Amino acid sequence: MTSTEELRDRVAAQLTRARARSVALTDAVDDDDLVRQHSKLMSPLVWDLAHIGNQEELWLVRDVGGREPVRADIDELYDAFKHARAVRPELPLLGPAEARRYVGEVRDKVFDVLERVPLEGDRLVDGGFAFGMIVQHEQQHDETMLATHQLRVGPPVLHAPPPPAGGPVGPAEVLVPGGPFTMGTSTEAWALDNERPAHQAFTRPFFIDTAPVTNRAYAEFIADGGYTDPRWWSEAGWAHARKASLEAPRFWLREGDRWYRQAFGAVAPLVDDQPVVHVCYYEAEAYARWAGKRLPTEVEWEKAARFDPATGRSRRYPWGDEEPTEAHANLGQRHLSPAPVGAYPAGASPLGVHQLIGDVWEWTSSDFHGYTGFEVFPYAEYSQVFFGSDYKVLRGGSFGTDPAAVRATFRNWDFPIRRQIFAGFRCARDAAPQELA
Secondary structure: OOHHHHHHHHHHHHHHHHHHHHHHHHOOOOOHHHHHHOOOOOOOHHHHHHHHHHHHHHHHHHOOOOOOOHHHHHHOOOOOOOOOOOHHHHHHOOOOOHHHHHHHHHHHHHHHHHHHHHOOOOOOOOHHHHHHHHHHHHHHHHHHHHHHHHHHOOOOOOOOOOOOOOOOOOOOOEOOEEEEEEEEOOOOOOHHHHHHOEEEOOOOOOOOOOOOOOOHHHHHHHOOOOOHHHHHHHHHHHHHHHHOOOOOOOOOEOOOOEEEEEEEOEEEEEOOOOOOOOOHHHHHHHHHHHOOOEOOHHHHHHHHHOOOOOOOOOOEEEEEEOOOOOOEOOOOOOOOOOOOOOOHHOOOOOOOOOOOEEEOOEEEEEEEEOOOOHHHHHHHHOOHHOOOEEEEEEEEOOOEEEOHHHOOOOOOEEEOOOOOOOOOOOOOOOOOOOOOO
């Protein structure tokens, strides 16, 4: 049982760690870069920074703490639903120095609230939920800011050691048995509303790739005319591929017969055994069809990630219930690329599926909807307003996702055309009767 003081210490440590990352991402560039919009798809970095502080103020200072507003006059500027990313540079935003002062003042008040508020007795604070929600919100925006850095033009400003070397992963695909399993969660203290409630889900037997699709494999799809053959594309995918002139994953460059990849201001030869990244849903779908497979459903992905056939229970993570370490997964911006296949044998699932957590977000074939019994908490704009067929679900996190903001029940979503996110995929297929004999 975690004591209240231990919980306060954990919350404080997570808040501090998230802020250190936000500072590193914004201090890495000068003020001109902070206020510049590097892509119409993204906000200026300075907007993300102040938005982080504003959400923290709204939920922790005002709501949980019951304190007077710090800057009520800027609430509308940093409401993500009031202004699209493309127009945010035109707003009277806080400048870099003012934004830094603001988030610092808010954080000081948050630590005071944390020391005084009971972390029980109300759903919003039970188990430190509101604080955990804000930690995850900041880390999610840190990943968004990392994606902005990827889109930034200029010399490298972010640095990290290379990921560990790859290794053997066994067969190319793994059979996942049919039957029921527990999907979602009703017990994870900081789980967000779309992960809830825990419920029984069912799959037929299926095969899933042991590892994400690699650069080498994806280059074979390109070489075989994958981008010029409509047989492999859905009608919507083919229309988008033609409209957007898709020829390869975003940030791939070809010189002669060799592929290179631009990443965070540096260009280097493509690493063959790293998972492919910066592909949209339609590209993933087309590759899977070309390979004679399909994308996994969200239910299949979670079963492959959580189901333990020896006990029948669902784990928090593929490797068990313990929090991720550097031995389990490529998370937290420790590296600035996916790790080669087989780099994390300790992170494999009981069925032998590798790298389900970290490296690249994985597209699934599922639209984003609430589970049966879904309940909005604490606000509809986090999940519910995105439900529907416009968004596809992604699972598993990327090298830019913090451990606080991903678990085997965590659900991400985006438009199927998006490529600036750190997304890749793995394939699945139905199991034939003779394969089950």
